[in-house]
Amino acid sequence: MRATMIHGTRDIRVEDRPEPEIRLAGDAVVRVTAACVCGSDLWPYRGVRATEEPHPIGHEFVGVVEAVGDDVTAVKVGDFVVAPWAISCGECPPCRHGVQVACEHRAAWGGSDEQGLPVDGGQGERVRVPLANGTLVPVAGVTDPDEALTKSLLTLSDVMGTGHHAAVAAQVGPGRSVVIVGDGAVGLCAVLAAKRLGAERIIAMSRHEDRAAIARQFGATDVVAERGQEAAEKVRSILGGLLADSVLECVGTKESMEQAFACTRPGGSLGFVGVPAGGAELPIGTMFSKNISVGGGAASTREYLPELLADVLSGAINPGLVFDSVMPLEDAAEAYRAMDERRATKVMLVPAGAQR
Amino acid sequence: MRATMIHGTRDIRVEDRPEPEIRLAGDAVVRVTAACVCGSDLWPYRGVRATEEPHPIGHEFVGVVEAVGDDVTAVKVGDFVVAPWAISCGECPPCRHGVQVACEHRAAWGGSDEQGLPVDGGQGERVRVPLANGTLVPVAGVTDPDEALTKSLLTLSDVMGTGHHAAVAAQVGPGRSVVIVGDGAVGLCAVLAAKRLGAERIIAMSRHEDRAAIARQFGATDVVAERGQEAAEKVRSILGGLLADSVLECVGTKESMEQAFACTRPGGSLGFVGVPAGGAELPIGTMFSKNISVGGGAASTREYLPELLADVLSGAINPGLVFDSVMPLEDAAEAYRAMDERRATKVMLVPAGAQR
Known part of the structure; x- marks a missing residue:
């Protein structure tokens, strides 16, 4: 099969790779109908995180189950499935607490599983x-979802x-x-999530008109182009002298x-999901004196999938709009370049023969 | 009047100081019937925080209103009152949000008010x-509360x-x-608060039998003497292999x-109220990967006073048990020594003539 390394x-x-097969009784093999490039894939791409040796890449995909091991009961051959960015057992204490990202049996796409067996990356024909x-x-x-639905289903994997x-x-x-700080795919989805959860005043921060337009479409009532302290002053003027109750940090x-x-604002809540990089830290003194609480971290998208999936299927939300580019899997290198150079917000990759 | 400097x-x-009087229309003068020494008073006492020039000290007191300014409507002469450790206007946005510690007009006991007028400390005869x-x-x-009730009312000021x-x-x-990490007066009150809020498994951390005894009386189901990683392993063994849902950090x-x-545990919540000192910091990487949320900070005890007061008056809680010593105001220096040397957990100071 073809897969991205x-x-x-x-x-x-994009190279020829061994065809995946069932190795353990809990395995499934999925034929990928669409995958995508994540902002976090750009770290090894840019060399911010070293790549010690070549390996498959990609952790967001949807597709059709082609085979299952003897212990698999949750899905069957022929099912169309969404694969969350984090592999999880669903049974250990963190999984039961809804924190699947801390699964005690965690394996990694493009890495290996608990038994040391290699695991395919998501940007390939099969996994x-x-x-x-x-x-x-x-x-x-x-x-066999159409392209618009495929895009929205694919966002449930991660963003x-x-x-x-x-x-x-x-x-x-x-x-x-x-x-919402950050106008990447996650930031835009955060706008949509805020709207979905009932917020009335939603201030997106963006200085890119195309992204601001999606933010408005997703429910942003205001867009602020300023940065740093000036951004805070702009928020204060929008909110009649107050700072925000909830701030969503989607950069890192x-x-x-x-x-x-x-x-x-004092007593407000900050949700952070941007993977901490470049010296990001939490100001304990400010948090103490202003009573600002901080939560979030790596998202257990598996936990949220059922409720968000229902809203995608009903048409209540259309997060797939964050995809502004679709390319054949074979063009994965160009997809990385386009995202690296910010020519694209998010690129969907489609394996040959997977088009509808 | 006599007051602690x-x-x-x-x-x-303990020195002779000018008698307090109404200076502003929003002022009241309170005759102190009981005050106490706070763990945070020990910082300047120990020189951890410099004392630039002599000033009144103490921020926890109860007493009787002796005079009020023209604008005062919330209390009247003769009222028995609790004074929270933080002065707050009650009307600015942070106050309306219940974050009185961030009051925009904040003044400080033993310091000055917004107008620059000196404010008495709580460890004196009048304020x-x-x-x-x-x-x-x-x-x-x-x-005219008896000593037991006075102690409990006094805890509502801060601990x-x-x-x-x-x-x-x-x-x-x-x-x-x-x-609960910390077995000082705050940590012990945190045990009581956890019990009051319905927690069933409450693990107090203490290696002082007298404090552990109060913790048990307040509702602790287990007491752990270990520290650091060993303490965590002990928690895990008590909780059947799990770490705690909620952890209360009461040291700093x-x-x-x-x-x-x-x-x-992954996905758990940490409430921190110990004033950060000695290099305390928040591990952003752990918080991200384990989804541990952090909140708390300086406590707006004014906000909680009505509900906690009701429970003190009904006898549902008896937080005054954290006081293990009562001394005359004139012995304030000895009260500081006793707390500094950990001979006392918390000392109540009683001005002459205030005894019932």
């Missing part, structure tokens, strides 16, 4: 899925669930004012975290 | 109270409300397992914060 900094290649019972979510009634996690952690709800840098804190 | 490291003196409408809480039906704040921030409730040091994080 990372060989090192800015070295993405061996360990712990399929806990990991995969079947999409009832759907066998929509991650944006939702930020909103939940920041206690977004009716009557709360919300600021030192600057974005500082901006997020500057926008949070 | 700090002149420098380990230099506490000018700025912003009396927002700050003071009258105790309905009580004019009981602060322990409660830790519990609220850590989302303590029925069905949640709770660990680097070590206690690390111990608190080590005891928190």
Whole structure:
């Protein structure tokens, strides 16, 4: 089969790889109909995180179950499924607590499973899925989604669930004012999540008109282009002299975290889902004196999948709009370049023969 | 009048001071019937925080209103009142949000008010109270409480409300397992708060039998003497292999914060009320990967006073048990020594003539 490998900094290649097969009784094999590139895939791409040796890459995909091991009961051959970005057993204490990202049996796409067996990456034609019972979510009634639905289902693998996690952690709800820092796919999904959770005043931070337009479409009532302390002052003027009740940090840098804190009112809540990088830290003194609570972290999108899936299928939300580009899997290297150069917000990759 | 002054490291003196009087229309003058020494008073006492020039000290007191300014409507002459450790207006946005510690007009006991007028400390015979409408809480039906009730009312000024704040921030409730790090007056009150909020499994950390006994009396189901990673392993063995849902950090040091994080399960909540000192910091990586949320900070005890007061008056809680010593105000220096040397957990100071 064909699959995407990372060989090192800015070295993405689509190559022939061994066909996945059932290795353990809990495995499934999924034929990928659509995958995508994550902002976090850009770290090894840019060399921020070293690639020690070539390995498959990609952790967001949807597709059709082609085979299952003897212990698999949650999905069956022919099911259309969403694969969350984190593999999880569904049974250990963290999984039972809804924190599947801390699964005690965790395996990694493009890495290996608990038994040391290699696990395929998501940006390929097929994937061996360990712990399929806990990991995969079947999409009832759907066998061959069109491109628009495919895009929205694909966001449930990571970005929509991650944006939702930020909103939940920041206690977004009716009557709360919300600021979203970050206008990438996660930030845009966070806007949608805030709207879905009932927030009325939703301030998106963006200086890219195309992204701001999606933010408005997702429910942003205001868009702020300023940064840092100026952004906080703009928020204060929008909110009649107050800072925001809930702030969703969807970037992960030192600057974005500082901006997020500057926008949070005393007693407010900050949900952070941007993977901490570049010296991002939590100001314990400010949190103490202003009673700003902080939650979030890596999103257990598996936990949120059922409720968000229902809203996607009903048409209540359409997070797939964050995809502004679709390319054949074979063009994966170009997909990385386009996202690296910010020519694309999010690129969907479609294996040959998977098009509808 | 007589009042306690700090002149420098380990230099506490009870001196003659000017009689307080109404200076502003929002002022009240309170005759103090009981005050006490706070763990945080020990910082300047020990020289951890410098004392630039002599000033009055003490921020926890109860007493009787002797005079009020023209604008004071919340209390009247003769009312028995509790003074929270933080002065607050009750009307600015943070106050309306229940975060009175971030009051925009905040003044400080033993310091000055917004107008620059000096404010008395709580460890004295009388106190000018700025912003009396927002700050003071009258105790309905009580004019001359006995010593036991006085002690419990006095805890509402700071330690009981602060322990409660830790519990609220850590989302303590029925069905949640709770660990309390710290066996000072705040930690013990946090045990009581956890019990009051319905927690069934309450693990107190203490290696002092007298304090552990109070913790048990307050509702602790288990007491752990171990520290650091060993403490976390002990928690895990008590909770059948799990770490705690809610952890209340009531110390503020680097070590206690690390111990608190080590005891928190993935997805759990940590409430921190120990004033950060000695390099305490928040491990953003652990919080991200384990989804541990952190809230708390300086406690707006004014906000919690009505509900906790009702439970004190009904006898549902008896937080005054944290006082293991009562001394005349004139012995304030000895009270500081006793707490500094850990001969006392918490000392109540009684001005001459205030005894019942």
